[in-house]
Amino acid sequence: MDLTRTEVGHRAAARRAAARxxxxxxRLGLMVVPVAFFAVFFAxxxxxxxxxxxxxxxxxxxxxxxxxxxxSDVRQVLWFTTWQALxxxxxxxxxxLPGAYVLARFDFPGRQVLRAVVTVPFVLPTxxxxxxxxxxxxxxxxxxxxxxxxxxxxVWAILLAHVFFNYAVVVRTVGGLWGQLDPRQExxxxxxxxxxxAAWRSVTLPALAPAVAAAALMVFxxxxxxxxxxxxxxxxxxxxxxxxxxRQTAEIFDLSTAAVLTMxxxxxxxxxxxxxxxxxxxxxxxxxxxxxxxxxxxxRGAGQWAxxxxxxxxxxxxxxxxxxxxxQRSFAGAGLGYYRRLTEDDGGVFLVAPIEAVGNSxxxxxxxxxxxxxxxxxxxxxxxxRDAGRLVRGFDALLMLPLGVSAVTVGFGFLIALDEPPLDLxxxxxxxxxxxxxxxxxxxxxxxxxxxxxxxARLREAAAVLGASxxxxxxxxxxxxxxxxxxxxxxxxxxxxxxxxxxxxxxxRPENPTLPVAVARLLGRPGELNYGQAMALSTILMIxxxxxxLVLERLRTDRTGEF
Amino acid sequence: xxxxxxxxxxxAGKVTRxxxxxxxxxxxxxxxxxxxSGGDDAGPGSTSGxxxxxxxxxxxxxxxxxxxxxxxxxxxxxxVKVLEDGDTGSxxxxxxxxxxxxxxxxxxxxxxxxxxxxxxxxxxxxxxVKDADRILPEVRADGGKHRVxxxxxxxxxxxxxxxxxxxxxxxxxxxLDDLVEPExxxxxxxxxxxxxxxxxxxxxxxxxxxxxxxxxxxxxKLKANGVKVVDGWEQAxxxxxxxxxxxxxxxxxxxxxxxxxxxxxAEVIYADPRPKTAxxxxxxxxxxxxxxxxxxxxxxxxxxGGKALLDFLVSKEFQEDMPLNMFVHPVREDAxxxxxxxxxxxxxxxxxxxxxxxxxxxxxxWVKSWTSLVLK
Numbered sequence: 001m002d003l004t005r006t007e008v009g010h011r012a013a014a015r016r017a018a019a020r021x022x023x024x025x026x027r028l029g030l031m032v033v034p035v036a037f038f039a040v041f042f043a044x045x046x047x048x049x050x051x052x053x054x055x056x057x058x059x060x061x062x063x064x065x066x067x068x069x070x071x072s073d074v075r076q077v078l079w080f081t082t083w084q085a086l087x088x089x090x091x092x093x094x095x096x097l098p099g100a101y102v103l104a105r106f107d108f109p110g111r112q113v114l115r116a117v118v119t120v121p122f123v124l125p126t127x128x129x130x131x132x133x134x135x136x137x138x139x140x141x142x143x144x145x146x147x148x149x150x151x152x153x154x155v156w157a158i159l160l161a162h163v164f165f166n167y168a169v170v171v172r173t174v175g176g177l178w179g180q181l182d183p184r185q186e187x188x189x190x191x192x193x194x195x196x197x198a199a200w201r202s203v204t205l206p207a208l209a210p211a212v213a214a215a216a217l218m219v220f221x222x223x224x225x226x227x228x229x230x231x232x233x234x235x236x237x238x239x240x241x242x243x244x245x246x247r248q249t250a251e252i253f254d255l256s257t258a259a260v261l262t263m264x265x266x267x268x269x270x271x272x273x274x275x276x277x278x279x280x281x282x283x284x285x286x287x288x289x290x291x292x293x294x295x296x297x298x299x300r301g302a303g304q305w306a307x308x309x310x311x312x313x314x315x316x317x318x319x320x321x322x323x324x325x326x327x328q329r330s331f332a333g334a335g336l337g338y339y340r341r342l343t344e345d346d347g348g349v350f351l352v353a354p355i356e357a358v359g360n361s362x363x364x365x366x367x368x369x370x371x372x373x374x375x376x377x378x379x380x381x382x383x384x385x386r387d388a389g390r391l392v393r394g395f396d397a398l399l400m401l402p403l404g405v406s407a408v409t410v411g412f413g414f415l416i417a418l419d420e421p422p423l424d425l426x427x428x429x430x431x432x433x434x435x436x437x438x439x440x441x442x443x444x445x446x447x448x449x450x451x452x453x454x455x456x457a458r459l460r461e462a463a464a465v466l467g468a469s470x471x472x473x474x475x476x477x478x479x480x481x482x483x484x485x486x487x488x489x490x491x492x493x494x495x496x497x498x499x500x501x502x503x504x505x506x507x508x509r510p511e512n513p514t515l516p517v518a519v520a521r522l523l524g525r526p527g528e529l530n531y532g533q534a535m536a537l538s539t540i541l542m543i544x545x546x547x548x549x550l551v552l553e554r555l556r557t558d559r560t561g562e563f
Numbered sequence: 564x565x566x567x568x569x570x571x572x573x574x575a576g577k578v579t580r581x582x583x584x585x586x587x588x589x590x591x592x593x594x595x596x597x598x599x600s601g602g603d604d605a606g607p608g609s610t611s612g613x614x615x616x617x618x619x620x621x622x623x624x625x626x627x628x629x630x631x632x633x634x635x636x637x638x639x640x641x642x643v644k645v646l647e648d649g650d651t652g653s654x655x656x657x658x659x660x661x662x663x664x665x666x667x668x669x670x671x672x673x674x675x676x677x678x679x680x681x682x683x684x685x686x687x688x689x690x691x692v693k694d695a696d697r698i699l700p701e702v703r704a705d706g707g708k709h710r711v712x713x714x715x716x717x718x719x720x721x722x723x724x725x726x727x728x729x730x731x732x733x734x735x736x737x738x739l740d741d742l743v744e745p746e747x748x749x750x751x752x753x754x755x756x757x758x759x760x761x762x763x764x765x766x767x768x769x770x771x772x773x774x775x776x777x778x779x780x781x782x783x784k785l786k787a788n789g790v791k792v793v794d795g796w797e798q799a800x801x802x803x804x805x806x807x808x809x810x811x812x813x814x815x816x817x818x819x820x821x822x823x824x825x826x827x828x829a830e831v832i833y834a835d836p837r838p839k840t841a842x843x844x845x846x847x848x849x850x851x852x853x854x855x856x857x858x859x860x861x862x863x864x865x866x867x868g869g870k871a872l873l874d875f876l877v878s879k880e881f882q883e884d885m886p887l888n889m890f891v892h893p894v895r896e897d898a899x900x901x902x903x904x905x906x907x908x909x910x911x912x913x914x915x916x917x918x919x920x921x922x923x924x925x926x927x928x929w930v931k932s933w934t935s936l937v938l939k
Contacts, residue, residue, distance in 0.1 A: 231794045236755040236938050250653035329812050419664045426666055523797045526826040527833025528808030
């Protein structure tokens with residue numbers, strides 16, 4: 001008796017061990033590609049450039065980090081960077097959460113258009129937006145006309161621009177999940193006597209928390225590493241770490257200070273990410289996700305209509321107005337003249353007609369999206385396994401790091417790290433989509449993880465009991481549920497590549513400029529035609545982004561349900 | 564529940580197909596729009612180029628007429644590839660970073676404010692171009708070692724908005740001294756000397772004019788007179804300066820800006836219809852001369868091609884083609900400047916200049932002092 005019992009026990013243990021081993025093997029298999037990708041295209045270049053700055057005669061000079069931190073101006077930059085990121089994040093959540101709710105839960109005409117439109121600012125290069133935003137807060141801008149208020153070169157301009165840029169992050173990350181939460185759960189709580197607020201607080205809020213945390217983290221990261229906005233709208237008096245790193249690397253060529261600042265930024269970003277991973281893990285619950293078409297309703301009652309009106313008004317003033325200024329300036333005084341000029345090859349400034357930048361941008365973006373989606377999905381699936389160990393959790397944070405490293409560091413790193421065959425990619429076109437995918441992967445992961453993790457494990461187990469292989473269980477259970485998140489992620493990655501400027505400008509070839517690079521070139525030259533063409537190209541960039549995003553919105557709404 | 568799931572699954576199949584169709588569609592559209600990054604742009608391995616390719620590394624203001632380049636290719640037998648590497652500062656820095664395994668054969672675009680950094684880091688190897696004796700003596704540098712060859716000059720000067728001054732019957736300023744006069748209070752916008760090349764040039768101009776000690780006093784006066792500092796040229800010129808096309812649209816209110824002597828001709832050439840006269844003018848006494856150099860990179864993989872390309876950069880054809888593409892002046896004494904360029908953007912008669920060695924010695928310290936003096 002006893003014997004058999006232990007035997008059974010042994011056998012069960014062996015089976016468990018085998019299953020564990022299998023699980024580990026699968027996970028490792030899934031992680032190989034993303035890990036290799038990050039090692040070669042991220043860790044290696046960054047390490048190379050930091051080593052240039054911090055190693056003298058083969059000895060690491062880590063003491064320099066302490067020295068730098070002791071300097072008051074470094075501390076000041078660090079403080080300002082943190083402060084403005086915190087305030088920007090709070091403001092963005094405050095302004096964008098109602099928008100996320102409205103776009104997720106209300107069904108109204110023009111909803112898809114609105115959802116696509118709010119995402120456009122996020123993907124526009126700062127070089128374009130800076131000038132547009134001046135029309136809102138600068139001299140002769142809307143606020144100036146209305147109340148004689150001028151905010152340019154104040155910190156308010158920076159904060160508002162950050163809201164402008166990151167509105168979409170909150171709307172898409174939070175709204176994506178909000179639209180799929182089963183409203184019946186909240187209704188059940190109401191039936192059991194909970195007040196409307198209590199029901200929301202105890203049912204919906206905990207379910208949303210991971211997505212809100214993810215969105216807040218994203219916004220914090222973007223604003224913490226803000227570069228163009230701070231440079232253009234803040235004037236030269238405000239400086240963030242990112243701006244300082246750029247100056248030390250590209251202007252002053254003090255690689256050692258730049259390396260120290262990079263390490264500081266790395267450490268800060270790492271801390272944020274670790275914190276975030278911890279909060280998300282503590283909040284994770286399996287959610288019942290339903291089809292979005294079930295959850296969206298027409299607004300009812302004055303309160304809901306007012307909320308909708310408020311959101312639309314906010315979007316109009318904060319997001320559309322700056323964009324409208326660009327459009328207006330692209331037509332002003334010339335009708336379609338500037339657009340026509342874009343198709344002419346002037347033989348000098350551009351080797352090709354500026355309009356060809358549209359084609360280049362789209363091609364790069366398609367390739368970058370494909371790379372980002374493959375890498376990001378593999379990583380997300382590996383990360384959602386319940387038995388994920390410490391190592392995997394570290395990997396989660398690692399995937400986000402590219403968002404916290406300055407483009408100039410990556411760009412310079414590419415130059416000195418990827419210069420040996422078989423990986424001499426410095427002059428290859430693939431470098432551009434690779435760099436863009438690096439920034440795209442975190443979006444894919446962040447969009448997919450909350451949804452993947454919310455898939456009820458019991459469904460998978462049930463499938464396994466019925467004899468499905470892990471792959472088949474994943475395909476039949478997880479995939480249908482995450483397909484929508486996948487599309488959102490792809491849309492984001494696509495849009496991010498379209499507007500990516502920082503790294504692209506370092507590696508794009510003159511014969512294949514991308515849209516943002518072409519805009520920057522036009523803005524860099526005096527003369528009315530150049531300025532007008534820059535505005536026209538910016539308008540085209542906006543339209544291309546909006547169309548790409550709209551197509552994705554369309555894709556998700558199939559007649560049989562929204563996906 | 565189950566019906567939804569079935570529906571979902573059906574939809575899923577459809578969506579996957581749609582995505583594929585979309586991706587293929589986009590791919591096709593873009594492929595037809597431009598084939599250059601599709602197939603014929605060789606991937607890895609093309610960096611070294613064949614012996615028949617010569618690669619020019621430059622900053623993003625590089626521009627040349629296609630027919631002039633084609634003529635060079637035909638005559639020399641080399642194919643020219645151009646690699647633009649960001650603005651002047653970062654292009655120079657990148658070239659230094661990669662000097663052991665350079666991205667090309669020739670670097671063009673290091674100016675006198677950065678020259679010593681390039682030379683001290685051993686970026687270039689000596690080569691004396693064929694027409695070296697045709698180059699204006701005042702722009703030659705490097706004490707006859709021939710590691711760099713001057714290619715063009717440009718003047719950084721204060722530009723003024725003609726209409727603004729004539730409406731107010733006010734004479735535009737002409738010299739640096741004028742800029743601190745009370746009638747020009749709150750009119751000037753300039754660029755951050757630590758992040759912008761014209762901003763740095765303007766600072767160096769004041770240092771050349773008032774000396775190591777005097778320039779700080781001058782800037783104190785300038786600050787008291789309401790000078791506005793923004794980060795980059797684009798912003799200063801397009802957003803703040805009332806005389807530019809962008810500034811007119813943005814209702815800009817500063818009629819004085821630190822820009823280039825070649826900005827007024829650009830305002831004419833890039834306007835449709837072209838005005839008879841430039842809407843902006845140059846304050847002749849505020850200019851600082853920038854010289855741009857090119858050189859053969861130390862570890863160039865195709866040094867022979869690089870030498871041919873350097874000869875070409877100072878050839879009469881290229882020198883005469885340059886002004887309307889890059890808005891700079893030739894360095895060849897016998898090069899003819901296009902008529903509209905000469906008419907609206909004459910060379911400054913007596914610009915401030917400074918020896919590259921002196922710039923190297925003081926630049927960082929000056930920029931630091933300037934930052935705490937003007938921006939804090």
